[in-house]
Amino acid sequence: MSVMGENGCGKTTLLRLLCGLTAPEHGRIYWQGRDISQLKELYFAQLTYIGHRNALKDDLTPAENLRASTHIAGSGISFTAARSALDAVGLGGNSHLLATRLLSEGQKRRAALARLWCCERPLWVLDEPFTALDAYAAQILRERLQEHVKNGGLVVLATHQEVDVEAKSVGQLRLAG
């Protein structure tokens, strides 16, 4: 499911509502028939959210960042697993030894997205994941999304471009300002 629309039309707000970060003023949001405001931690265990901020610490290396964020997400991984996830997004070699503040914007985005390679959660909520990515990284991400959807996963992403992912059901939601 891709959410499209102009800047400021409420894509991020919608995604934050879906994650339970913001409580809706009216109405409820259901996951598998149950209200997410009641499920709370049970729902969060099914969810991976990558916001428009990268949630990376400037002073840590990408591998350390990845390990820290998986620990926070309740499923810590080893350094080797973090390395292989970073390899998958093209941050192999020496770049995992550098502090994140030395990386380019696109590399930071790749490091943030590497979380998608090291967790198996059914629902992914991604806020403009393609921002700052080059064509090659965008292709890798599309393949990863394709794989996730093929395995029965669900992806909700806010984007400004058409995402050609084959799936049983591809939804497109256009928000008007």
Place this chain on the structure above:
Amino acid sequence: MNRSGMLAALRGIVWRDLLLALRRRSDVATTVFFFAIVTSLFPLGVGPEPVVLRTIGPGVLWVAALLSCMLSLGRLFAADYLDGVLEQMVLTPEPLVMLVIGKAFAHWIVAGLPVVLLSPLLGLQFGLGSDSLGVMALSLLLGTPTLSLIGSIAAALTLGVRGSSLLIALLVLPLFIPVLIFGAGAVTSSASGIGAEAHLSLLGASLVFALAFAPWATAAALRIAVE
């Protein structure tokens, strides 16, 4: 949501925060030097009268410990709030309270523990006896974690507010008063031969009380801040 997952999340956040502190040693050094300099200014300013110094010593050390712990409170959640890590923390499948406890513990290691370890050395400037120095360190050992825990509430409440560090001081210092009274009181009463047990027990009780309630209050404040 089992116990091992909770502990892993706790260990993970403590590991991360200590690693961050290690990469930014200047922040840690600021706290320690502030404590050392403030406590050293008093003997220089008040004069070398041993009786006066011995009387004001415990109070000065405790107040300096309070202020230096408070210096770093503003950074407790602010960086995580700005770079989006806080959102990820709120979305954790583990109880958010565990992460808050982990962060408060890491803050204590970085800001509280050095103060505890330095206090006997700095207490020498005030002519405190060896018994008093021991009680001083013990009272700070019990009191500084309470400061980190209570301070975390204020740090969470002031997220995203302009001039938050000043606001933290206004919110937190009144709450620190009981800890200050019991802490400095422990040293004074041990020096006068009454024994410090009563004060130390009260310090221990406030630590248990803070551990039981502060993380929940902080977690609630963080959820509001992220919204």
